[in-house]
Amino acid sequence: MEVHDGAELCFPQLLNTSCRKPLTSWSVVVFLRILLSSLSVLTVALNVLVVISISHFRQLHKPTNLLLLSLSVSDFIVGLVFMPGEILRKTSCWFLGDLLCSLYIYFATIALCSSVGNIVLISVDRYVIICDPLQYPTRVTVGRVKLCIFMCWFCSSLYSSYLVKDDSLQKDTYFSCYGECALMVGHTLAFVDLILAFIAPVTVIMVLYLMVFVVAVSQARAITAVTLQHSVTVTSRKSELKAARTLGVLIAVFLMCFCPYYCVSFAGGDILNTSYGILVPCLFCFNSCLNPLIYALFYPWFRRAVKIIVTLQILQAGSREANVL
Template identity: 60%
Template sequence: MEVEDGAELCFPQLLNTSCRKPTTSWPETILITIVLYFISVFTAALNLLVIIAVSHFRQLHTPTNILLLSLAVSDFLVGLLVIPGELVLKTSCWLFGDIACTLCGYTCFIIVSSSVGDMVLISVDRYVAICDPLHYTTRITVRRVKLCVCLCWLCAALYWFHFIKDDLIQPGRYNSCHGECVTVIVIKHFSGPIDLVISFIAPITVVIVLYMRVFVVAVSQARAMRSHITAVTLQLSENQKKKKSELKAARTLGVLVIVFLICFCPYFCVALAGDNLANSLFVSAVECLFYCNSCLNPLIYALSYSWFRKAVKLIVSLQILQPGSCETNIL
């Protein structure tokens, strides 16, 4: 490998096999660092609040909130692990070894796949709640949801393991020089339409179809509620209140799904395009949008759920450390 005069090397002692350090200008490097660092910190902090809230308060231990908890865990890991790793790759050399590179890529794709799986589960939850409310409490239980969440993470781990098993035996085989981090996962995923269909297109199609059905039924139920708004019996009033709560949850989670699609679809479209768009400014913008999704989810909760705002106040004021705080009426 020939090196241009004056080029800084990642490993100067390996003159003929070392990669060159990124040649981005200082202003561009500083901008990338600030943006990704800001997204990383806020993503980790906001999703940590969601994790603490749902885990601590027993009133929040509902099937829907368990799904939001799983989504918050994956978003938290994006802020804690994925974005800092991406920051290292964009602004400096990879100095942590080939095995660490493979494991980081593996972890990243598990997190992304689990997020997609969580969206499918959230859509199924809302579909049953809105379209078949009489059987919701018997079909969608906390135990079943926890089992589905565990299976979602396990399937993501097993699916991507078959990509890295050979790479673990011969780590760094796709690297052209020392200081580079390229994994077999990235190569196969970004050039394999079949994998893209399995890991994204098929699940997202399910999400869209289910939510279209939810939207149609929700609109009809909202009209029915307005036509019976003058009903006077207590039982009917309670039923309407419950329906209104379910419809609000459907709208909120619908916004969550729409934001998810807006942030994820461009990223996977770039993946489908392969190397044709490599190193373009458009790819960098798409990646930032992709990472922003993990930061936006808690903000959607804050704008939509009063229980989340109340929980944040209790967490920030450290009132959750008081005995019996987990029994607080948070709803």
């Protein structure tokens, strides 16, 4: 790699082995850093509230909420690790070394993969409770949900370890330059990643929610036809349908935030290699920020729990038993 101006290099003393600094104006870099740093802080703060709410209040220790808790933990890591790392990678040179680069890629990949896995688990949970409600209490138990969550994170960790290992092998084979932190994988692994991390999960999600939608519509029509003497049952089914709609919004937001990255990446767009390219992968973090806001809009228990937390009533004795439902 030949250069003409040492001031353009991340490490001028290394000459031809150094990467170039991002060619972006100072004002654009400042704007991106302020915007995305604020988004990162907001993502972390909102997901901390979700984690505290579900972990603290006993009434919320239910299978569906445990899945939401797992999703919030992955969203928290996205806001804490993925977003700051992307800001640093795209708006400046990487001065933290190869070890921290590998650790960043490892934890960011775990968070993103577990987010996808948690969304799939939530889809399965909604499918069972809507399409087979009588069997839901026996088929979806707290123990089974915890096992599924563990397997989700375990598989994400294994997959991330393999990506980091392959990344190291690629860098040893095809050296680029010093001053960058990029995930380098072969074409075969990139195709496998596209299948496993996007196409397969999205297909499962879409099929499950199509079936849930059909059943939910038929149940909604049945609810309007029942008599008043079944009001308790009607209220219960309305609650389940509302939960299905809420998680449907959750998945719609997920698809809108994840699709642009994979579409651009699959098309081979060069925008991902520019400073502006940070906006595409950081839609991941925007999704992680929107999830708690969806809870706040659709779940009254979350609003009540947040009120208790911010007013410090959570520090009072017996607050774990508070009625938030």
